[in-house]
Amino acid sequence: MIQTFSTENFHTLCDTLAAQDRALDLILKTHGYPPMWTRPNTFESLVHIILEQQVSLASALAALNKLRDKIKKITPERLLSLTDEELKACYFSRQKMVYARLLAEAIQNKTFVPKAQEKLSDSAVRTNIVALKGLGNWSADIYLMFVLRRADIFPPGDLAAVNALKQVKKLPKDVDPEKLLSITKRWQPYRSVGTMMLWHHYLETRKKPSAAGEKIKKAISL
Template sequence: MPQQFTSATYHSICDQLAAIDADFANVISTYGYPPMWSRPNTFETLVHIILEQQVSLASALSALNKMRERVPELTPARILLLTDTEFRECYFSRQKTAYTRYLAEAILSGQINLEAFEKMEDSEIRSQLCALKGIGNWTVDVYLMFVLQRTDILPLGDLAIVNAIKRLKGLPKETSKEELAIIGEQWQPYRTVASMLLWHYYLSSPKAKP
């Protein structure tokens, strides 16, 4: 069974990371433990993550809520009944409309089985999801971290994570993602929880906000 963290182990893992990284210890002592952000393993959740690609979280949630008003129970079959105009009225771009439809079709055809993902290895899940148009590594990272609570994901495609590491470690702006990945190796096998600490720092520290 793939390794996961739970609400029962979350603070303990935070403490283990604080013991090996004084910067994390400082984050916890200053801002407290990070929330254990989680989402249900549903089609709606993946649509939400697609909406979050390259836009603000508030903008993505606004579009999702508008869609919920139109389709109270967001399922693949119901989504596929919507016209381009109806998607547009829910603030979906042309691209994200297409991505949502591709996902719905993949689930209905059995190409993607979200329930089966719960017992599959991260690499196989990534392979299956990235085969769908509009889903890349960032989307898969968020799904693995927030939905399946997999323990060892460091999403260096996420700008907030990149900026948080640089700020927390006092690194120059030009520090490469390869260098950041090397820094992150010390947090294995709990890089997901390290990421939660980084997001918490980014959201809590006035200096870390854009």
């Protein structure tokens, strides 16, 4: 059965994990409930994920907003109509131009159908995502969590989540990655919710009471 989270059960799942894990309980008591970060199942959301690769959330959001300003609605057809120079002016690197165009073509020719992913297992969705050039396991994790709201995902390639886990568990920086995965396995079948609690801790402990922290949160959820 496909496990998902929703506005109806999100806080309950946070409470369930907090009751099982003292570190998560402390996050909840210190920072409150995390935002339930989600995105619609659209081409735009997938482009956003591409733009987020190996750059700051703020930089990715700036590129996405620039693209929105240029073509208004982000669709495969409109993105494919842009020249290299126009995409570069929207802060796309040459590599990300290639990835976004190939994604647009895959959706146009129906080799990848976003709506169809909603009925597939997590592993099947992952297989379909990583088959797209430029989209790897981290992209699949973000898509599964934010877009499909799958409840049991932990992204080992996400530095913010990993560093937050090391911090709340008081682990050394060079801890074995398998140790981290073994910790998150205790949160099954709600690892996505535990990850959002980690992100919440990461953001709250690094921001000042200013618009900067809100901008980062907005970048995640858009």
